[in-house]
Amino acid sequence: MAGQKEEVIWLRPEQAPVGRPAERSRAEITAAALELADQEGLDAVSMRRLAATLGTGAASLYRYVATRDDLLDLMIDSTAREYHLPAPSGDWQADLLAIAHEARRIMRRHPWLPSLVVTRPGLGPHGVDLLEHLLDVLADHPAEPAHKLEAFAVLNALTALFVQNELAATHSGAQRRSSYLGHVAAAGTHPRIAATLAATQPETTAHDRFATVLARALSGVLG
Structure with a gap:
């Protein structure tokens, strides 16, 4: 037993x-x-x-x-039943980003989900269907099979972490932490932080940042 x-x-x-x-x-x-x-x-x-x-x-x-x-x-x-998984378009990066945007919407719909995705990465029947779809998207990609599995893990983990940060940003403490970072930059004791914050484009949306960071990560994993 x-x-x-x-x-x-x-x-x-x-x-x-x-x-x-x-x-x-x-x-x-x-x-x-x-x-x-x-x-x-x-x-x-x-x-x-x-x-x-x-x-x-x-x-x-x-x-x-x-x-x-x-x-x-x-x-x-x-x-994982909530994913809409259309047939691969032939553009693997666009298709993987589409999966990630679906994941982000699902995780925001279920705010408890991101922490479980990070801490309990096992797969059930619907998760296996999602993995099969991702492998179908990457069927013609020259990356090693192990790297394709790593891409699946990276996509899930980065999406979960991004959503966790988004949800945390809505809490009252987020504004205080942001204000402190601005204070540090203005003090002049951390010039690299100040320069980085000054160069950050405030008009960049969370949607754009998410897509950019994830595309870089997936390209790095798949080569």
Whole structure:
């Protein structure tokens, strides 16, 4: 039994072969967890709280998900269903940036998601579909297969970090930190910081910065 629990949830049957018929489905439980996390944050998602939302007992949920980690994996993978994945256009960079912009929108829709993308990089069925699409986009690219997998990891990680910074910038402390950096630049004790800030184009949008940084990173990984 211990070995079974170590398997990812998608390798375990959704319904036990014996016992009472299932009253819930993984999809129903996952959808309720997503709604709870979107409304109240990831800390609100506990087995007890989720059971109350579904009108059942916490113990009964363990018939469907063995641990909270299982639930988090289901939640992450469920968000990958939201990607729109058109056929490759032949322009690999444009297609990868399109995937990244989709990822950014999905992560902003689910503010709890970026931290999990960084800390729990495993893939479920929908994540595997996304990886297959990226590899299809890069099918004719001369990069080594390992570098293509690295590009997938870099795209996800950089997008998650960018969204985390965007979300943090909306907090009250962000303005104080920005003001302090301006104070440091004006003091004249850190001339390189001052010169860099002076040369930064304020009209550059977050959308432009995101695309530029990601394109550079992906080009570096793929060669």
